[in-house]
Amino acid sequence: MKSQFLGSILVGLTVSAVLFLPLVVWQYRRYGRFDALRMLWTAAGFVYASAIVAFTVFPLPEFTPGYCTARATTPLLDPLRFPKELIDLVRAEGAGAVLSDWLVWEFALNMVLFIPFGLIVRRVFEWPRGVVLAAAFGTSLLIEFTQLTGNWGLAPCSYRFADVTDLFTNTTGAIIGIGLERITPRLLSNKAHLLAQRDRARPVTRGRRLLGMLLDSWYLSLAAVIGGTITSTVYAIGHGGTGQELTPAQLLELETWIFHGAALTALATVVVPAFVTDGASLGQRSVYLAPVPHSTTRWRLLARALIIQGTSTALLFNGFPWVLFIPVLAFVALLSVVASARGLSYVVTGCGIRDARTLFPDAHEIQAAT
8 A cells, every 4th residue: 555655646746747837838828827836736636646546456466377266356236235244343343343444444445535536626626516526426436347347358357346335435535525625725716716817917027937948948849859750750651661671871861860850840949939920939928928029120039039949959959069068058048037037038139028918018128128
């Protein structure tokens, strides 16, 4: 149980880290801002979902002869199994044995397992209580069918008990979670409040600038991967299909194709946005940042894009030893944002920065552009 508990935390946090930037983009598109508390609740949801899988599926069965014969299970379909076995336990060993017997602990833990379901789903998704309850029952039913079918036929046999009693205990746990959500402090902005302020312009903070820079790096990496994948696929198709074995010379040529495809798409990710609408980078657009209008030219916006993003892309695709300068450049860019929310690229090119939802830049933003 300890390994399952620690594993669920590790998997949940890993999923949260991998999906952090996509979730940041989604929050800005949906609510117009980054909500750290909502992100923490989302991470808690990933950890909890991992725990559900860990405690209901793992440890997996062994694919060895005789395992299923010795350990195969049959479904427990009697809805009164628990009270019957509890009465038998009390008659046989007395009431004092109740607190120490696994029968009671299993019953209680199955309820505890679904308390976070009612709390998290109700608070984060804000579904009606009846819908949360139905979702809890449906999730419990899915778990029981997974156990009944041996992970839908992927396991050699059914190795965990499918118990109809669990449907009752899990749903009861969700009801407790719904009750806790009602009586505990919310500490989270509701969707209606966030949506009502979605289009309101907000101050350009250092944290927001750093998020934009982080997203720019992510978009650049995605573009390089996509570009390299497309060019490698085109090359493989042009040389007899993806299943054809390539010669050493063709492998070197393929490497060149991948390199140039990745470099061109990465560079396009930096350059093209500078010539589109307000000239903001993809990361800045994601967090509603943009240059101050009427204070910049397209060439100045291009220079702004090339100072950090363009230089880092050039260093990356020039290989060793130039790639070693990327951490230095990233550190300088970070320090510049700590010193001023405009950052190095905006300061050097004389551009001002604003919230993209601002129709009329205020005096402070116009001053930042001069």
